Amino acid sequence: MSAPLRIGFIGVGSIAQAHRDGYVAAGAEVVAIADLHAPSLTARAATWHVDRTYTDYRAMLAEGGIDAVSICAPTAVHHPATLACAAAGVHVLCEKPIALDLAQADEMIEACRAAGVVLMVNHQLRSHGAATLAHRMLEAGELGTITHLRLRQAHDWAGASAIGGSFATKAVAGGGTLLDNGCHLMDFARFVAGDVHEVYARTAHRKFDVEVEDTGHVSLAFESGAIGTVEVAWTATGWEEGWAIYGTEGALEYSNRLGEPVLRHVHRTSPGTTWGDTDVTEHRFAGAKPHARHVLAFVDAVRGVGPVTCTGEDGREAVRLILASYESAARGVPVPVAQAFEAL
Numbered sequence: 474m475s476a477p478l479r480i481g482f483i484g485v486g487s488i489a490q491a492h493r494d495g496y497v498a499a500g501a502e503v504v505a506i507a508d509l510h511a512p513s514l515t516a517r518a519a520t521w522h523v524d525r526t527y528t529d530y531r532a533m534l535a536e537g538g539i540d541a542v543s544i545c546a547p548t549a550v551h552h553p554a555t556l557a558c559a560a561a562g563v564h565v566l567c568e569k570p571i572a573l574d575l576a577q578a579d580e581m582i583e584a585c586r587a588a589g590v591v592l593m594v595n596h597q598l599r600s601h602g603a604a605t606l607a608h609r610m611l612e613a614g615e616l617g618t619i620t621h622l623r624l625r626q627a628h629d630w631a632g633a634s635a636i637g638g639s640f641a642t643k644a645v646a647g648g649g650t651l652l653d654n655g656c657h658l659m660d661f662a663r664f665v666a667g668d669v670h671e672v673y674a675r676t677a678h679r680k681f682d683v684e685v686e687d688t689g690h691v692s693l694a695f696e697s698g699a700i701g702t703v704e705v706a707w708t709a710t711g712w713e714e715g716w717a718i719y720g721t722e723g724a725l726e727y728s729n730r731l732g733e734p735v736l737r738h739v740h741r742t743s744p745g746t747t748w749g750d751t752d753v754t755e756h757r758f759a760g761a762k763p764h765a766r767h768v769l770a771f772v773d774a775v776r777g778v779g780p781v782t783c784t785g786e787d788g789r790e791a792v793r794l795i796l797a798s799y800e801s802a803a804r805g806v807p808v809p810v811a812q813a814f815e816a817l
């Protein structure tokens with residue numbers, strides 16, 4: 474048995490708990506945590522049973538004794554924190570979006586490559602049991618040719634009347650719901666249907682007193698010829714994560730919105746199916762949630778026994794598609810992704 478992987482955290486706010494659950498499931502040990510906010514550090518140190526706490530992540534890295542770090546600080550911190558981890562020879566699981574812009578993402582990818590450390594981005598939708606199965610079925614051609622996709626991530630901050638500082642400003646978050654939620658969906662779109670060559674986006678600012686958009690739609694054109702839509706909102710009531718993938722030989726539908734989340738495979742295998750009466754095969758997924766599954770994959774990648782399931786380049790491409798979408802929304806026209814950055 475090899476020694477447990479020694480994990481550090483940069484940022485121990487909301488999403489950090491999901492990472493910690495994954496490390497516990499993977500048998501790794503959280504040995505050190507860093508956060509600017511001392512009360513958060515104290516609280517996490519007590520519940521996670523961690524002795525080493527730091528208000529400056531550079532001091533944590535300088536002291537050593539850490540194999541890998543989860544970066545769960547606001548998006549503006551991802552770039553400097555990843556560069557510091559790479560310089561310390563520490564593997565990185567970075568929250569999404571990977572960075573505020575493509576230049577930052579490029580530096581992060583290059584720094585980790587040069588240091589020989591893993592850089593994995595936390596687009597955990599890929600690690601959902603339903604997504605993994607969908608990917609396998611699509612690879613095996615079970616849906617025929619993909620024709621179109623519908624992807625949705627929408628919520629209302631649990632009914633809050635205001636949005637926290639790290640999500641409300643462009644300087645710290647990089648964008649609104651389109652970047653925050655949309656980057657996950659862009660990554661998912663590529664995961665199941667390949668690269669996107671054109672985007673046509675609309676954004677709206679309907680509810681919150683923030684300087685970023687709180688509602689957005691994007692129409693996608695894939696290189697394969699398939700088309701798709703991305704819908705994101707901080708202005709939906711409740712919480713929905715859902716997607717549908719349609720192919721010439723069947724469809725896959727997943728939503729957490731209607732009762733217990735299941736993946737429905739809709740097909741016409743039996744004789745005598747009609748408009749509404751089709752064959753449906755349902756798949757349920759037990760055990761680790763997507764975040765924990767993603768962390769388990771990261772630990773395997775660090776140990777060299779599994780692939781990096783969402784690379785720095787994947788994270789960069791998700792941001793590139795969102796930045797192109799912002800450009801499309803600003804210009805009011807469809808934008809070929811390759812041309813989106815010419816005028817910037």
Ligand SMILES: NC(=O)c1ccc[n+]([C@@H]2O[C@H](COP(=O)([O-])OP(=O)(O)OC[C@H]3O[C@@H](n4cnc5c(N)ncnc54)[C@H](O)[C@@H]3O)[C@@H](O)[C@H]2O)c1
Nearest residue numbers: 484485486487488507508509510545546547548568569639
């Ligand atoms: N993958 C997902 O599904 C998912 C979900 C939520 C958030 N996120 C991402 O995770 C990141 C954090 O989001 P959150 O919801 O946990 O935010 P949060 O505000 O709850 O927590 C962020 C924490 O980082 C700390 N922090 C800020 N600057 C720091 C610094 N320089 N060094 C160390 N700590 C610092 C804050 O004090 C805070 O405790 C964001 O990039 C967000 O987009 C991802």
